[in-house]
Structures are given as C-alpha cells and as structure tokens.
Amino acid sequence: MIFSKKAIVLAGVALLAIVPLRAQVKQTREEYIDKYKQIAVAHMERYGIPASITMAQGILESNCGNSWLSQASNNHFGIKCKRNWTGEKVYYDDDEKGECFRAYPSVEASYADHAEFLDSQPRYASLFSYDPTDYKSWARGLKAAGYATAPDYAERLIRIIEESKLYLLDQENGLALYAQNTRHDANDWFAEQSSVDEAIAISGEGVDPDDFRVTVNAHRGYNVYRINNVNYILAKDGDTFEKISKDFRVSARNLRKFNDVDKNAQPVAGETIYIGRKKKRWTGNTLLHTVKEGETIWSLSQSYGIRSKSLARMNKLDPNARLTTGMEIKLR
Structure with a gap:
C-alpha cells in the first residue's frame, strides 16, 4: 500500500476530468506527528495497537499527509475498499490500474478505520498477542500478514519509528515522554491520551503497585x-x-x-x-500467587490486570485449566 504519485479519480469521474490538486507547502514529519499522535495513543489504549506503528504507517502510507491519495480522500493508511466497504471511494493506480480505495470525511475518520480494520481482520489477529511496546514484532507481523507488498515494508516502519523516537509513545505516559525527548509541546497530554475523561495521573511515588484498588x-x-x-x-x-x-x-x-x-x-x-487492554504480566512486586479455593486463570487475570492467555502461557497451562488450592501461579 505504498504509493507513487499517480492519477486519482473520484468514483464515477473520468481521469481526464480531474483537476490537479493545488500546490502547497509540504507538511513535515514533525508537524504530522504533532497533529495526530494523540489519536495514535488513544487507539493504543483502546485496541492495543502500538502508537508508534500507527504513526509510522501514517507517515509512510501518506507521505506525512502530502500524498495525492491522502489529500484527495483523507486516506492515510492506503486501505482498499474491500467487499464490505459502503462509504465513499476513490480509484487509484497502485499494484494494478484503477484500484478502489476508501475515502473518508476527515483524517480522524481514516485513523479510526485503520484501528477497526486491524482489529477486525482475522489475518492480523496474531499481532495482538504482541505487547504494544514491541513495535518490531508488529512491523514484521504486518508485512507477513500482507498489509503491504514492499519487501522492506517492516524495515521502513522500524526506521521511521527509531528516527523519530516514536517508540516513546508506546510507553506509560508516552505523550509526556515524547514531548520531553523531542522538545514538542504536550499541554494536557494526559487528558488527551486517556480513554477516561479528565483522568488524574499517578506519579508512582508513595503508591504501592500491589495495592488492589x-x-x-x-x-x-x-x-x-x-x-x-x-x-x-x-x-x-x-x-x-x-x-x-x-x-x-x-x-x-x-x-x-x-x-x-x-x-x-x-x-x-x-x-x-x-476499560483498557490488560497487560501481559504483573508489574508489581509479587512474583507468585497462591491459589485459593474457586480461583481460575480468568479470575486471577481480572484480579491482577493480566491477559488470560498471557497468564496461562506464562504458567504453561490451558486457559481453562482447573486450578487446585495451594497451587502457585507465576505473575511475571
């Protein structure tokens, strides 16, 4: 889905009738990141897709919002129509001539559809087993799943992420870390990134990580x-x-x-x-949990905020395995 500048035509309009897009000053990569990084972090919280991957794909697929396709259709991720697409369309010469691509009313809508697209397509399901901080596995997984045909697609994403320090966005308090390390403004970063309105940041000082509530x-x-x-x-x-x-x-x-x-x-x-994606392991001080009567892998995963499959895999158990009282379960 990486494009060169070729003719674009809106649905039902002949190629010869297209009026060239007006020349304008190109948006820089830094400007692009500043404009959309909050959306990428919010989608990481809701879907588990690394913010760095979302930003790198947007940068690469849309040429920082400067490509003809992105300007004509707000499509920043090169997503093609597919059979279930009922929205607006544009036609563009990519791997084949006149291929159908999705068109959106806004760039924000393109970002939302990108998250839903990855989340809903079975071929990308295995990617969600990777931690949101593991951008390299995500990049390679996207290539392996066929997101793009370019043989070096994963390497391009990784290079963009590392050149622009986008991996910082994947960390706890990522917007603040990114701002501190790249000298960008991040006013009200927590309110913008949180999936909860006006949530209060916890510094960690004086907070026991083993405190349940x-x-x-x-x-x-x-x-x-x-x-x-x-x-x-x-x-x-x-x-x-x-x-x-x-x-x-x-x-x-x-x-x-x-x-x-x-x-x-x-x-x-x-x-x-x-209301957010659970972690792959426990980040508190406790290493083991001693099973009490009636506890299951699922109930422990809810108690500790760990994904059921991750907890089961860590302990070499089936997610539905029956736990016996006194059994010790690894938490990390």
Whole structure:
C-alpha cells in the first residue's frame, strides 16, 4: 500500500476530468506527528495497537499527509475498499490500474478505520498477542500478514519509528515522554491520551503497585480504579457492556476483548470491568500467587490486570485449566 504519485479519480469521474490538486507547502514529519499522535495513543489504549506503528504507517502510507491519495480522500493508511466497504471511494493506480480505495470525511475518520480494520481482520489477529511496546514484532507481523507488498515494508516502519523516537509513545505516559525527548509541546497530554475523561495521573511515588484498588477518577457515576497500570470500574446492577461502552467511548466488542469474555457475555454487579487492554504480566512486586479455593486463570487475570492467555502461557497451562488450592501461579 505504498504509493507513487499517480492519477486519482473520484468514483464515477473520468481521469481526464480531474483537476490537479493545488500546490502547497509540504507538511513535515514533525508537524504530522504533532497533529495526530494523540489519536495514535488513544487507539493504543483502546485496541492495543502500538502508537508508534500507527504513526509510522501514517507517515509512510501518506507521505506525512502530502500524498495525492491522502489529500484527495483523507486516506492515510492506503486501505482498499474491500467487499464490505459502503462509504465513499476513490480509484487509484497502485499494484494494478484503477484500484478502489476508501475515502473518508476527515483524517480522524481514516485513523479510526485503520484501528477497526486491524482489529477486525482475522489475518492480523496474531499481532495482538504482541505487547504494544514491541513495535518490531508488529512491523514484521504486518508485512507477513500482507498489509503491504514492499519487501522492506517492516524495515521502513522500524526506521521511521527509531528516527523519530516514536517508540516513546508506546510507553506509560508516552505523550509526556515524547514531548520531553523531542522538545514538542504536550499541554494536557494526559487528558488527551486517556480513554477516561479528565483522568488524574499517578506519579508512582508513595503508591504501592500491589495495592488492589487505586482510585484515579469518577466518571458518569462510576469510580475509576487502576491496577497494573490499567483502568477499570466495578459493574453496577443492570449494567451491560453496551451501556458501559457508551459511557466510556469504547466499543462493547472491545470491552469484551479487554475482559477476556465471549461475545454474548454481560457483566455481573460488582464485577471488575476493564476499560483498557490488560497487560501481559504483573508489574508489581509479587512474583507468585497462591491459589485459593474457586480461583481460575480468568479470575486471577481480572484480579491482577493480566491477559488470560498471557497468564496461562506464562504458567504453561490451558486457559481453562482447573486450578487446585495451594497451587502457585507465576505473575511475571
């Protein structure tokens, strides 16, 4: 999906009728990153896609927003129409002549569709087993899954990430780290990056990482807590994933993924519901958990903010394995 400057034509309009785009000053890579990095970080929180990967793909696929395709259609990721696309279209000469590409009302819509595209396509499912900080595995995985035909696609993404220090965006407090190390302004970075409105940053000083319930905010009648650097709430009587999704602007589908439950599951009052993607391992001081009666891999994953599959893999167990009282489970 990497393009050279070739003719673009809107759906139903002949190539000869196209009016050339007006010449303008090219946007720099730094300007592009500053403009869209908050969106990339927000999508990392909601979907688990590294912000560095999102930014690098946007930079590469759109030439920092300067390509003809991106200017004509707001398509910054070179996503083709596919059979299920019902939105606006543009036609562009890429691997073949006159291929159909998606057109968007805004660049923000292109970023949103990019996240949904990776999240919903089965061929990219294996990428989500990588940690959001593992940008190299993501880059190679995108190439292996066929995102682009360029043989050096992964190397190009990695080079962009390392040249512009985009890997900083993948870290905890990534926008602040990026601003500190690249001298960019990051006013109100936490409010802009958080999936929770007006969330309060925790410095870590005086906070016990093993403390189960650290309150960080109140939002729409819910107390928002954090464990293992992941935000969660406690479900209320009558709650559904669909209701919670509207309150926290996270899709019900993703909420179920975050909480390792099936597509028909609904929360029970008092149950922990994560509103961000759980971690692959425990970041607190405790190394082992001694199993109590009735505990399961899933219940421990909810208690510690660790993904069920990661916890099972760490302990060489099936995610549905029966745990016995007194058994020791590795947390990291």
